[in-house]
Amino acid sequence: MKKKSSATEPAAGPAGPSRVPQYPIESVDNALKVLLLLGERSELRLTDVSEYLGVASSTAHRVLAMLQYRGFVRQNERTKLYGPGTALTGVAFAILQRFDFRTTLRPFLERLHTEFGETVHLGMLDGSMVRFIDAIESPRVVRVTSRLGMSLPASSTSMGKALLAQMTPAERLSLYPNGELEGLTEHSVRLRSELEAQIETVRRRGYAINRQESELEVATVAVAFPPRVAPARLAVNVAAPINRMSVAKQRMIGATVRAVVDEAAELLPAAPTD
Template structure:
């Protein structure tokens, strides 16, 4: 029995009607972008094999996408990843498709239950953008990071999201062993980061203790990648002086329960 090939990013049910005058080159370019949505990087052979075209054709297609900024090529590995034009368009769409309004009640509930500063963070390559936040009602509190961008490996939010990547995907983002840190507590080796991510997977939450800012500890839980509009996570940030191991576990459990509930709503 012949099986229908499912295109990346396209639901198997109710496919759109084929245009009356399809343009194969445009279709192939869009297929590459959809494939890139499912993988962190593409090699020339991946594109050639998937599209069923010669390597020279695939190379020309990737060269044009690179020229327009939709893909970028890693000089060391020669693999292709999302370019600034693609991530810029995606981020602009995400801002207009404001899932923040859907998740805001959950953020408010976390703020009330934990009485600490809470954030909604978005992973963009090796960077975390904090796109929503509510500050703790306590006099001594962590200030909101709303609107700020920080290295993912130095934050609990980033580590919670990076923990969902495969080893190959992580290495594509961090091709070098050495990492830049923000404080003396920041993780500075990829191998050490991988150990922390393994712990995060086991626990179900990620932590950061003065790794992004002196005096600040945090706990984060990521939403599952599948079915969510972006790679996002909830985070609770607490002055390090009042964050114990027991506090981390309790906050992690609260965040996990809230993410599980909110994820169901996003999945529809």
């Protein structure tokens, strides 16, 4: 068991505990501690940061204000809670792009693409959004176009719902504190209670579906990688025009993608545990 960091003990780096620098800069250390804390929690209150750092609220506010100025945190105007900013998620995505897990998973995407002749995506959870990080587009004339590089609300995508199903109710509550969800079409889930009901179905059958929730006339089936694998919360989907995605086809794709994801997960490193 790794020891949790505290306000009085500097957090260890990713390679483990290291020697304290000869001339430590407390303000820099505090800012880095806040970023590490964001790795454990999706949102932070000012009092959380103050207690974690062991400093006055005014000092914690100055640290957060500087991180917000540089885009590493953002503040929800309604709740006043702080979450990861675009600079932080951008840096994380840039680092992930250098990892070879996409190269490792590419043959599995190609296998699904060949088997079904439809568009296949690899995505990762980024807060309440799904970022599409790899894709192979269907060769058919009528097809779902690649969404590579796009970010869409997790609640309106099959990959997002598959990934949300792996989270605890408390974690999902932190993403959707007011019970209302952002939607993309008239078919999108709009209430957290409705999402929770869908998530129970996802857990029961082992895959998630999206029928016209992110785009009209488009249906997708997705399976999430086990949360124990690194380097991120990942999922794969198969996307097709809705007239080629019958309920029977949906079940068949779901079973196939589950088997492929289980096989591919064996090649990914295990995520660190506390």
